[in-house]
Amino acid sequence: MTAVDSRTVPSAPQVERPGRLVALLVGAAFVVILNETVMGVALPDLMTEFDVAATTAQWLTTAFLLTMAVVIPVSGWLLTRLPLRTVFVAAMSSFTLGTAIAAAAPVFSVLIAGRVVQAVGTALMMPLLMTTILNVVPAERRGQMMGTVSIVISVAPAIGPTVSGLVLDRLSWRWIFLLVLPIAVAALAVGATWVRNVTEPRRTPLDVPSVVLSALAFGGLIYGLSSIGESAAGHTPVAPWMPITVGALSLAAFVRRQLALRERALLDLRAFATPAFSIAVALVSVSMMALFGTLILLPIYLQDVLGRTTLETGLMLLPGGLVMGLLAPLVGRLFDRVGPRPLVAPGAAVASVALWLMSTVLDTGTAVSTVIAVHVLLTVGLAFMFTPLMTSALGSLPARLYSHGSAIVGTVQQVAGAAGTALFITVMTGVSTSAASGTPTIEALADGVHAAITWGAVVSSVAVVVALLVRRPRPVVVG
Template sequence: MTPDIPVSETTPVPAPAPTAGVPDTGAPAAGADHSARNRLVIGLLLVSTFVVILNETIMGVALPRLMADLSVTAVAGQWLTTAFMLTMAVVIPVTGFLLQRLHTRPVFLTAMTLFSLGTLVCAVAPGFGTLLAGRVVQACGTAIMMPLLMTTVLTLVPPAGRGRVMGNISIVISVAPAVGPTISGVILSVLEWRWMFILVLPIAVGSLLLGAWRMQNVTEPRPAPLDVVSVVLSALGFGGLVYGLSTLGEGGEAAVPAWAPLAVGLAALAVFVRRQTRLQRTDRALLDLRTFRSRVFTASTAVLAVSMMALFGTLIVLPIYLQTVHGLDPLGTGLLLLPGGLVMGLLAPVVGRVYDRSGPTVLLVPGSILLSGSLWYLASTSAATPVPMVLLTHVVLSTGLALMFTPLFTAGLGSLPERLYSHGSAMVGTLQQVAGAAGTALFVTVLTLGAAGAAASGAAAPEATEAGVRSAFLCGGIISLLAVAGSFGVRRPALSPEPAPGSAG
């Protein structure tokens, strides 16, 4: 993955002062040829981030097995995914501060240590509580890795070559969640659920050890105060939104009514935004909202949010349709979704090269149309729809997403001044989690309401589910029209964006 990474060959990074008794693992002297070092750093981050992101969706197919083996209800079992997303939403905003204050190497080692420790806890968990705790620790490491990868790439790779590298990042962001259910389905068809973590553990530990040996510091920390009040407001705001949306997706089975955490989250988020606009005047904001002063960044994140809603909504509803209406087993469902994930992975580097040559519009417009068309077709499916047609439609949908993710990340984050890279990366990561939770909640809620309405009219269970699935994808198709419209507003940013004024509020 790393040989094709274009990097700046003279990235100026001061060498840290040597410490007695500790080998110097910092960056070489400024002005040296850093191309090999930068390729190694980005390659390590790409592989490690793929491994950690994969775990976000690996539990979905495993839920029935876990419910039986651990004697838990569906609502309790769903917390293995909800808690992961909730932790990500709480931790990611803080990574903007960490990436400003700390070198690349200690941040990477912290992230992979947390992820490896969480994976070990999950692998040996004697019960549900320990397994849930392990998932939370895993999520802490995962939350740090994605902004670290984004910020490092933006710092090291010149604007003219970012498309190719962002294409590789798109593999991490889109393919890893898409193939998670397939991998867990294959593992569960022959092994017990612990092997989902046992097989990942040596890869995670290997990445950690390789990083401890070869990872170098490629960014220069700068003083950045931590506003504790902002941290608390961020946790309540983003955490409340993700939890409320996830609870909404559980319907009436949730222990807490969805409106309560949503209300707390929205109120805290309003206070958080007001506080950040005041703190950013003196560069003390936890998340600098001046990122949204870039029209390209704002348009890109809006379209990205719709795309992530479509991805996560489809990942939750399509398996329900295939298993309930067509009678496929979890392994068959996972294998049917695999070609779409592979298409996204194969297209991502090509899309990156096209972006470098032609910009975002030629990719985003057809990509958003393919995404929208696929959702509208899925809104017309029934028990009579051939399974190969469903497979083809999922491949087309995946192709549309592959055409969109790379230009959205590259144009959006590339439009920011360098000192806002860490804030922009954290903002994108946080919105991904909120959008994923919103997409899951929206699709599941509409499916539930549609199925309940059909059942009240006398439809049998499979027919009722079929009606609910059509309603969910119809809602997705309507929302996807926003992505089509927004794709025309994303332009290639200037190669050297001007810094945002320090006094802007």
């Protein structure tokens, strides 16, 4: 037998109608990830019905993110240890059960529990989807398929507020879950029949200390970063530096243990030894910071500065999400032809220009059309980054690291999203409160928005330089 390079990946397994399998997984992933951002718009209604404060209601989102941060790192081990169909059924069963619990929740604590159970399924779906694509789709067509995946990653969170705004305009908050429930049940039933085991499970022991360190590391970082904005406004009982410190120390211990465990690692960090993977993951982090930062900031700006309603705000953000979704398959096909750098470098530049424009044009009298235009420009830039970066990152790894690479990317996305939210909200709150000497006025809030987006623009400028280092993954060599 001819020797095979360590980066060599086997040819994709022969799977009957792989397009159908990928379409099912993409649809299921879209539904579950959509739920990551649907609750923000519903918080006022929930605060009234359950008589809870804003800091308590915010746990509907915080608990969801914390659960994902804890479960995603474990998904790499699960996808290595268990058959693909088993993981899919577990993921969709958990999401379906959580949706039913949330829809019927009689008290707020039960609603929180439903969101946690939902998040377990959501955390498993994206690594499962990406691992499947890497195993069944030939390298020369992965860009096109990953373009479809980018719709899930970027568009589902982007249109979450729009969907919930449309529902809440006519129906109660329970319908956010009731409308999703039959879709989840159908996906579970069809998937149990269609999904095939395209991976070879390996008997890898579960390292319990790694699980504990992972939960403390990523849970602490997500919680601490998510609490920074509330702390700036004086609304959090725990100082953010405490969970962030615990998270950082636990992360250092987690990294050290994973490198020592090597093949037995919960999350095999040797993926970072591949330069293409490391560079792409760094840029994905910046992209997610920009996306989630603007997703949290623009609704505040539109509602509290421009005085728009919840429904109007959701509809104004919809064009950006749709543009990103429409561009993703096109960018995927272009990637297969020209590789990542001709797409990522211009995309990073466009995204940076959009953020710099936002930092200057968004004020108390900005026209709605201007807000929509700069938001669409931002999503165009991000659309040209997500697909090439994801494909380059995972396509550069050997097959044995596919599941771990997918889990690493998913974990980084969650931490980066929380960091982007923390950065934007903290700067906005600090500047607006200082400018208004206590209670932010509309003008002070607009100043805070300017300052926050300016920081985002500075970070994006660094990404423009790093984007020049992106390279096409090395050709697959089969021995």
